[in-house]
Amino acid sequence: MNSVSVFAATRHFFTLLRPSSYRLWSALLYLLLASYPLKAAPTQVPLTVTEQVYLSAHPVLSVCVDPNWLPFEAIDQNQKHVGIIADLLALVGSKTGLQIQLHPTNSWDESLIASKSGQCLALSALNQTPEREQWLIFTDPLLEDPNVLITQEQHSFISDVASLNNKTIALQRGTAMAELFTRDFPNLIIIDTDTEPEAMQLVSDGKADLTLRSLIVAAHTIKKAGWYNLKVSGQIPGYENKLRIGISQSEQTLRGILNRGIAAISEQERQQIMDRHLSLQVVSEVVTDYTLAYGLGILLLAVIGTSLFWMRRLNILNQQLSVMAQTDALTQLTNRHGLNLTLEKDLERAQRYQHPLSVIMMDIDHFKQVNDQYGHLAGDKVLVECSKLLRDNLRKSDIICRWGGEEFLVLCFETTQEQAVHLAELLLGKIRHHHFSEVGKVTVSAGVAQANPQDNAESLTKRADSLLYEAKHNGRNRVCVATENLDTMARSKEPNRE
Template sequence: MWAVVFSAYAAEPLQLTPEEQAYVQQHRTVRMCVDPDWAPFERLDPQGKHVGIAADLIALVAQRTGLNIEPLVLGTWDESLAASQAGHCQLMSFLNQTPEREKWLRFTAPIFSDPNVLITREEHPHIADLKLMEGQTIALPHGTMVEERIRKEFPMLKVVLTTSEPEAVELVSERKVNMTIRSLIVAAYTIKQEGLFNLKIAGQVPNYANELRMGVLKTEPVLWGLLDKGVKSITPLEREAIANRHVAVQVQQGVDYRLVWKVVATALAVLLAVLIWHHKLRQLDQERAALAEARVEQALQAQRDQSHLVAMLSHEVRTALSMIDAAAGSLRLLVNPEDEPSLLRVTRIRAGVQRLTELTAQFLTKDRLESGALMPRLTLVDALALCTETVQSLDERHRVALDHQGDTWLEADPDLLQVALRNLLVNALRYTPPDSPVKVEMMGENGMFLIRVSDEGPGVPVAEQATIFSSYVRGSTGHGKPGSGLGLHLVKRVAQLHGGTVSLVSQTGRGAVFTMALPRHQTPTISASEALKPPAPARRAGHPK
């Protein structure tokens, strides 16, 4: 029986229904299952008496409802859960509401609230998010609400089950697991009582507060109504007074000046250490920034050197190729028109020179596009006229069929657009059988200007379409054909510089359709003549102009 009278917590008698009054008269004693080892919330002392925060709160409920609530003496929390499920006790004292427990219990309003916190060893870093602790071990008492939720919501953690909360804390203290979760009140009580000052509160899991309630068997609806009324009658001040009595903070009377000076000295030492550490961090940050700036400058200088080298080599190669082409042209005039073998050799020489010239131009254009040295100079361009001019410069121009719908004007850089057109046409002609045409269509659509080049070649296998616009990538159908793998990459870069796209539709053996979509109206940038100038030396931040 409850022998303690809480005169300090006197309250108005509860208004009970006739049915509730009859229940109290007929059931003078109600059996309750408790956690026998959950100090300071609740425990059973050596005499089997229920003590702790829960015991005092439930004594208030018993006093105000007129019930005589007696604990069922069992050895563990698991035994209490099993006894409740078997109906050996009509209520459970102090537990969280979970879907599993709702199968046989009906819960009152919260009788006490307390947040759960993460307990680790002192050297463990702060835990901001449990999801970042993948693979770490966490000790949890078996059969608790926390175990049920952690397994479901944080499956990346390795759960180690214990028979009690003290055992879970001990595993953390002995470095056998990384962490545990405990009520804030229980954690503070345990660390203080057991002197576990190698532990700390390392964080809190959102929405994991202990909303502790009384659980009543679903077969006892009247008892549930009585207890729920009793719980709701407890005021916040009453809860606070009971909690403070069990987790008391003793305040020393008077002033201990020795302690004050120790605290001040310690605070000054900590402040000095923080200032020194902050100064060192600033030095390290400055050194890192200087190193990063130096690395960026080195990378930029390497890029400038590379661009300069490419430009110089391109110039030298094109000069030599021009001399070879001129010599081959002169040689052709000297060869007897009826000497076909000699004429064929001269023709091959000039074809090889033309191929090398195109490759050199592609390498130079790629370098300028990748380095940012080549930016579009936007002007109003007649795409149909530009494409016609490009087609006329090709040896196989008779195979190109040009078609358009409506207005063919757009804002673009004519030089860059011609680079893209030429590469699309050369690519299509190269992979199309000699007797098959290449079709070029131009049209406007939803503010975009479309240039579509279709061929009847072998097509591009689906597996290769994702990489066909990458630099130095050639399709498997290109074996035995000339090419550097840069043409389509240059088309993509030109489209991107204009704020547009290029796409491919193709099936193996059924040709390919390349579509370049460019905005008809754009914002002007720097001129092409400026973009073609050699890059100026980069300035450091703060360098005087």
């Protein structure tokens, strides 16, 4: 290139830099913006780095819904998702940054099929059941709602569904309650329907004896549809609707994002959504008679008040049932079922952090002779006194349960086998020197085992039980422990000779 060409090129370059040469500045601005990383819209909940990366790559969540389940959810004539669940999902989306996209279907069965085939990544609101766990994982509950039994007006109150023989119950096909009732109540004849209103109509027409419906909407639906011959005839603790979002099994990160959004929904936000949809159902028609409008308003308040009252009573009842299910009625100690609920987790935690954990299995000696000689009432009093004596002499951190019959199990946290042996000897001594009001003197045998890294709850308690029977075989009124473990502990305390 000669000097003339170089001069011409340089002159052209500086000409482009003049303010009038907006093309260059536009190009530079474009390149600058294109190279600047765009950030996703800010969210109200904190996400992990993994969740942020997932959200950037998959901002849209396709959802299948029940198209005919008002006031919970439906697909309207404009192919829009509406109802309580729709508003809750929208709230989850706004709090997490997820874009909720409806995958329209014509029925709940179609939604289930679309979910199984991968046409939609999530199902909006459904109960968790063993059958659904075959292809779905579930979030925390988006909405909790008890179910009630609906019958004709003349039907008596139903206190025990298992006692109803050859009764027919109409249930919507593909629902969790249909699955659970088929499994748990073989005494009932189940009539499948396509929708819940169809099930209600069958009961109203006398073609089915009963159906199951949400407590929140049952009373309002009965009045709105004109089913004045129907009533609420009972409820079944343990068969509540815990409506969760079901998502494909591979989407663990997505579940974490959704759970964060669900946890961020306040009770006030949830109640506002509930009130808005229940109110809309009442005033959706033009009211020209204000007396009727006031009557409907009072009816709505009565329905909401009744629903809240029963929901509160049901929650209290469920809490009482939970405590009763985990407590031994005679001794008021935790029962075996109650301990099993936490034992596996306690053991896993101790193994993970390498903290010692031991169990003491105890059994009252010659307890059959006590029952035979003094009677079962006296035997019960011995069990009560013994349990109180054990409980009063344990540390606050220990857990004692009635394992079964005259057996007790003590779970000792942060306790080596050697320390558990000392505790067991203390407990046996307290019982040995106690005078029982009905029978005089009683002794107890015990087996002690410390958890090792390979143990599960079953193997640990089984080892302690074997040592208890060894104590029985060796003469009773003593503590038996695996001697090789004590030898191992003794060797571990010796100084290092290397």
